[in-house]
Amino acid sequence: MAIAEAPSPGPLTATGTDPRNVDGQAICITVFSAVKWWGRPWLPLVFLYARLVPSSTGTLARLSFIHFARWTLVRRLPEQRLRHPQLFFESNFNGGWEEYIDAFSHILTRGMTVFWGSSYGFPKPLPTGRFKAYIKRHELVASHFYSAYPEATTTIVLSALELDEKLRAFRARTKGMDPEAFARAWQAFLTEVQGCL
């Protein structure tokens, strides 16, 4: 039963989401879901464990299309009592909405159950159709979304940062080289950083 719906989304872009959720290559997702009574003690433990044992979310970190993401348990609002706490999730990513949810479902199957299992109506991550419908029902369209580097995917940002480190090292080790040695070092450098270009 849906007691309220977000305003009708606009036409979907090629990314599979409303254009208001898009800035260049960057896409935002914003989801609230009501949490069952046992989620109130459970989710803070999940969050604490994820922070203390970073390897527990290593798969999430390896998803190469997420810039920043967060989960928050909203227990109260200053001006009103919440009968059920709300799990707030947001992500800033690139690619397509469908592919994003597919990756969450298939790669983070157990993790999604740990994070959303205490939410009312959560259908389990697989099969993805029901999970996508659940996320769609709870997703809100941004009125304004901003990325500081909208044309860069997460992979490109990570590549650029890695390249920067390697270029510094290259500069240091080629200082004072004669031109012939420099040219050889440059060719070796290009091979070394080809994955960053």
Added chain:
Amino acid sequence: MPLSLNPDRAGQAGALTVLTPIAPGAEPALRAYLEGLRAGPSPLSRLPRTHFGRWVIVPDLVAEDEREPTRLESPQLLFTASFDGPLDAYLDELCRVLAAEAREIWGRCTGVPSPPEGAALKAYLRAHHQRTGYFVAAYPQAAVDEVRAALSQRDAVIAFARAAQEMDPAALQAAFHERLGG
């Protein structure tokens, strides 16, 4: 992912999540204002430590199968940012640099100080800040200016690599020092 005990931090990056009640009847004008921001450069581009930011209107909460669903007494305005450095300094900057926009945005919320600016606005935003549970950053140690510089440099390296294909060693070395430093 580096170990972080502060849930609002991942490396040097911070997460800000603010939920404020929208004043009765103010939602349509607020929505129109926020959606109109797309017509020009985002005001958030004037906060150079902002990686990503968003304003989202939460008209109500969506219920599933709970017996007594929660209904919001008033729609909420969600503001989130992923930013560099300490929260205090970021809020100071936001309240100073976005003073005009803040009047149009948080000025349409309940309980906001009048005028909605400076220290009073900062206190209001802090009071409505929701502490993060778990915050993930792909590049937690890189600030916005570092990311942008690295992206520009990557473009420069790609362009140089193409241009340098036919250069003899002496010209290659000279051009590298000229275009890529070192």
